[in-house]
Amino acid sequence: MxxxxxxxxxxxxxxxxxxxxxxxxxxxxxxxxxxxxxxxxxxxxxxxNLTARHLRKGRTGIIALAVPELGNPYFAELAGAVIDTAARHDYTVLLDHTAGRREKEVLVTQGFRTHVIDGLILSPIELETSDLLGRRPDDGPLVLLGEREYEAPYDQIAIDNVAAARTAVRHLTGLGRRRIAFIGARRETARRPAHLRLRGWREELLAAGLPCDESLVAATDGYGRWDGAAAMNALLDRGARPDAVFAYNDLMALGAIRALVERGVRVPQEVSVVGFDDIEEGRFGAVSLTTVAPDKQAIARLAVERVVARLTGTSGLRPERIQPGYTLVTRESTAPHTV
Amino acid sequence: MxxxxxxxxxxxxxxxxxxxxxxxxxxxxxxxxxxxxxxxxxxxxxxxNLTARHLRKGRTGIIALAVPELGNPYFAELAGAVIDTAARHDYTVLLDHTAGRREKEVLVTQGFRTHVIDGLILSPIELETSDLLGRRPDDGPLVLLGEREYEAPYDQIAIDNVAAARTAVRHLTGLGRRRIAFIGARRETARRPAHLRLRGWREELLAAGLPCDESLVAATDGYGRWDGAAAMNALLDRGARPDAVFAYNDLMALGAIRALVERGVRVPQEVSVVGFDDIEEGRFGAVSLTTVAPDKQAIARLAVERVVARLTGTSGLRPERIQPGYTLVTRESTAPHTV
DNA sequence: GCTCAGTTGTACATCGTTATACGACCATCG
DNA sequence: CGATGGTCGTATAACGATGTACAACTGAGC
Incomplete structure (x- = not known):
């Protein structure tokens, strides 16, 4: 001692x-x-001794960030930004991953490491609104990130996923693509309106007067490269002949490209591909990836600031849905070409 | 409350x-x-209230893991493994990144978040042995990971980098390659024996009776994809004509491949490429990457177990250097071919 | 009925810090 | 010279948990 x-x-x-x-x-x-x-x-x-100080003050200066999977560069990059922003506010970040499993997500929202963390930033996958209703106020502020929307009194920070998806699809239709596949619908939730990126895909196709062919929607179990490749192969195996692919995220898009190339399909000549997340890796493939780029810095900043604001008193804050910006970054995977 | x-x-x-x-x-x-x-x-x-319990017990159940950069999938994957292993021992992980900057690394080793963390696992880049000598014992156990070796009384867990590098180079010479470039020597340390992977490159070339052409060593500032691409371009610009590349890590190898392809050099036909780390992304490029695969699970397990062992009494432990296993994973980037 | 041993539960001190309340000191002023 | 008010510093009680020492109760054995 x-x-x-x-x-x-x-x-x-x-x-x-x-x-x-x-x-x-x-x-x-x-x-x-x-x-x-x-x-x-x-x-x-x-x-x-910070422990003693924290006991006395009732605060620990630690906020937790729970993401589905650190192996996904999007979350790793986001985590880095959160850590830096938190440090600027004199907070330390405790990082955890949920593997996107609902039980772990619920666990995390309900007094995970009670009294050790002051607040929580969670990027859920499977969590349902009902899981949030039982949460107690003294577990500290909770900020939700990600694609899902919840009818619960918590701050939610996410780009406008429907609009962003529509932008991506519009980019494809603008290139003359007509049979645009969607890769990455979670099997169980594919039909639910909660699936915002898929909804954007539907809406934009309808708006463009194109058929909304559900056989071009490929369900997956996970969110990684393998899932993307598997979904792509499944699509092709069952005879679908898309001329473009819009993937739920960059990892799946990269997996899909790999699958296409292995089967001798040329990207972007025969099939254009758009991803979502703008992970650095997408710029470095043999075919660099067109993608929707959420403003990660803004997301991290807003999330941390929101937690800190609630911790430092001003209790008059109402839960809000905040939408940071995004941009479509066009690269080789959707480069125009002469057919 | x-x-x-x-x-x-x-x-x-x-x-x-x-x-x-x-x-x-x-x-x-x-x-x-x-x-x-x-x-x-x-x-x-x-x-x-865990804070109170910790104050009383003198332990917090939190160990810190400090890596250079979460954006590097190798560290993200490693962090995931550490978190899981720690959880199995009822420890929580506080994650931080040092950006590979020496001052931050020193800060972290010297009572970072005093009394809040029970122990520290650090993967240093720039840290020097002298930085470790001033460290006080009551800052808790410290385990070092990574390529560097230190003459300090702390546990160090790292694969045999020299042998692993030699294995990679031997694979290339076995393919008939003779002008094997090394990408990723840190500018300042390129000449020091501390640079184990570079040493492996030298030793194996000599053992194979090949000239050890220092003009084939490309220094870089960082460890990312951009650095790899820049180094590759620099090599080619100054007229070097390697028939193989051994990169310090996978990210740089991927950057190098991208640079080669952009200049119309075919991989692996004209230039074979080997990386280091076995990040998942390496399997999914247009050209999948041959790489040295350290046993990440073992590294994580050993590091956590070492910290936990020192925390739970048995003080008779002497500092050790532990070398987990590794394998060479051969993929398309070094596929044999007929020239 | 009394001691003795074993069980069940209590009171108090303690970890290291900070907040509250107050005492000691100084100079100033009437 | 005594009251006033500011400065400087101390003593004590929290924060919430756990370990130690001991008290109260139980039943068995004589």
Whole structure:
């Protein structure tokens, strides 16, 4: 164990509280005593015990960030941004992953590490609105990220997924594509309106006067490269002949491209591909990836600021849905060409 | 604030300690009282305040993992494994990144979040042995990962980088390659023996009786895809004509491949490429990547177990260098072909 | 009925910090 | 010279949990 306030006080010949005052830069300490205390602190190598401080203050300065999967670069990049933003507000980030499993997500929202974390930023996958209703207020502020929308009194930060998806699809229709597949519908939820990116796909096709061919929707189990490749192969195996693919995220788009290339289908000549997330990896494939780029920095900033704002008093805040910006980044996977 | 032991004790009509005994499953509590206390706990929704418990016990159950960059999938994947392993030992992981900057690395080793974390797993880049000598024992156990070796009394877990690099180079020479470039030497340290993968490259070339052409070593500033591409371009621009590339890590290898392809150089026909790390992304490029695959699960497991072992008493442990296994995974980027 | 041992539960101190309340000191002023 | 008010510092009580020491109760054995 290191030295405590008491040890320092003893050595400096002052009271414990005076040392505390020096440490925290409180007023009413003579420069002389202050100096004496400082010397004692240096000599003993005293450093405050944050656990004790937190117990006393009721705050820990730690916020948790729970994402489905760190292996997905989108979340890794987002996590990095959150950590940096939090540091700027003097908060530390405790990172956890849920594997996108509902039970783990529920666990995390309900007093995960009680009293150790001050607040939680969660990017859910399977979580349902009903899971949120039982949550208690003293578990601290909760901010939700991601594609889903919830009818629960919590801050939600997400780009306008429907509009973003429509932008992506519109880009494809603008290239003359007519049979646009959607890859990445979660099997169970494919038909639900909660699936915002899929809804955007439908809406935009209808708006463009194109048939909304549900056989071009490929369900997947997960959200990774393998799932994208598998879904692409499944589509082709069952005879679908899309001339474009809009994937739920970049990883699946990359998997799909790999599957296409392996079967000798040329990208973008025969099939254009658009992803979602703008992960760095998408710029470096043999065919760089056109994608919807959510403003990750803004998402991280807003999420952290929201948690911090709720922690620092101003309790008058109403839960809000905040929509950061996004852009469509066009690259080789949808490069125009002469057919 | 939630309910405390005191509140529960009051409601159940017993002492605080008895409630504590129930919560911790201590003996000497009648089933009857136990039941009464449980009911009170449920009614009030009591959950232990871990901060207080930690203060009392002197442990927090949190270990920190500091990696250079979460955006590098290798570290993201490693972090995921560490989190899971730690959870199995009832530890939570606090994740931080150092951007590979020495000052941040030093900061992290020296009482980062004092008393909040029980131990630290660090993957350093720029850290020097001298930085470690001033560290105090009461900052808790420290385990070092990564390519570097330190003459300091701490556990170090890393694969045999020299041997692994030699394996990679031998694979290339076995394919008949003779002008094998190395991409990713840190500019300042390129000449130092500390650069283990580069040393492996030299040793294997000499062993194979090949010239060790230093003009085929490309220095970089960072460790990302852009750095790999830039280094590759720099090599080619200055007239080097390698027939193979061994990159410090997969990201740089992927960047290099992209640069080669953009210049019309065919991979693997004209230039074979080997990376290091075995990130999932390497399997999905247009040209899948041959790479050295460190056993990430073993690294994570060993690191966590080492920290936990030191925390749970057995102080007789001497610092050790542990070398987990690795394998060479051959894929398309070094596929044999007829020239 | 009394001691003794074993069980069940309580009171109090403690971890290291900060907040509250108050005492000691100084100079100033009437 | 005594009252006033500011400065500087101290003593003590929290925060919520756990460990120690001990008290109260039970039943068995004589």
């Amino acid at each position: 290191g030295a405590s306030l008491k040890d320092v006080a003893h050595l400096a010949g002052v009271s414990v509280k005076t040392v505390s005052n020096v440490v925290n830069n409180h007023p009413h300490v003579t420069p002389a005593t202050r100096e004496r205390v400082r010397r004692a602190i240096d000599e003993l190598g005293y450093r405050p | 939630g309910a405390s032991l005191k509140d529960v004790a009051h409601l159940a009509g017993v002492s605080v300690k008895t409630v504590s005994n129930v919560v911790n499953n201590h003996p000497h509590v009648t089933p009857a009282t136990r039941e009464r206390v449980r009911r009170a706990i449920d009614e009030l929704g009591y959950r232990p």
